[in-house]
Amino acid sequence: MTGPNEKKAPKPTITKKSYAQAFKTNILSSIEDVIRVKEAFPTLLADNVEKMLKAKNSSGGTKKPKINMTTREQSRREVIIPMTKTNAKLIVNSAHIHISNVNKCLRNSKSDIFADFIQYNINEIIIMTNKPASDLDLSTIEKYLKNVQNVNPDSIESSCLSKSKLYMKIIGLLYLSELGVMSPDIIEDILKDLHLFKNVTLASKPQVIKALSKSDKAVV
Numbered sequence: 001m002t003g004p005n006e007k008k009a010p011k012p013t014i015t016k017k018s019y020a021q022a023f024k025t026n027i028l029s030s031i032e033d034v035i036r037v038k039e040a041f042p043t044l045l046a047d048n049v050e051k052m053l054k055a056k057n058s059s060g061g062t063k064k065p066k067i068n069m070t071t072r073e074q075s076r077r078e079v080i081i082p083m084t085k086t087n088a089k090l091i092v093n094s095a096h097i098h099i100s101n102v103n104k105c106l107r108n109s110k111s112d113i114f115a116d117f118i119q120y121n122i123n124e125i126i127i128m129t130n131k132p133a134s135d136l137d138l139s140t141i142e143k144y145l146k147n148v149q150n151v152n153p154d155s156i157e158s159s160c161l162s163k164s165k166l167y168m169k170i171i172g173l174l175y176l177s178e179l180g181v182m183s184p185d186i187i188e189d190i191l192k193d194l195h196l197f198k199n200v201t202l203a204s205k206p207q208v209i210k211a212l213s214k215s216d217k218a219v220v
Helices: 032-039 046-060 084-095 094-106 135-145 185-192
Strands: 078-082 115-121 123-131 215-220
Touching: 078 135, 084 094, 084 115, 084 123, 094 115, 094 135
Parallel strands: none
Antiparallel strands: 078 123, 115 123
């Protein structure tokens, strides 16, 4: 019993942990993860809890970055005009003027292409167009360049589009035939007579070897 003047002993304070803030987070983690973080860091704000859990979830499933690789094919929009280095530099030094004049010539020939820029290469210039040029376009461009002042027209060769370089292997030929020992010159003569190779230019001399030292077969 207690007297009238005696104060009642205060009831022990029971600290209850509130997780009200944790339910406000817009995360996909389970409630158990949220509670676990709040138990470890009672004073942590909800925004910080969300950041921690996002960092945890994202680190576990981090994927290695993929490398996107592309290969550039030769552009058929490149008009190549072989010429001497002196002429090429002379044209490129006034590229803005020549681009304008080339486009004027193309418009006069009723062409629907136009030149974007001129680029200098070893013993040639390359004119980039908006789309592949026709034979008439190539002739128009070549004719204009040959009439440029101080340019030697005899040193300017026929213009062409960029070409693909391919490797070809020929097997099953006799190393020694009625034509004699198979040689690069014989191969070139045969290819020239084939319709399949009508528009093909050899980038280098064919190489002829024997398939085996004791074999009568050749590989080109």
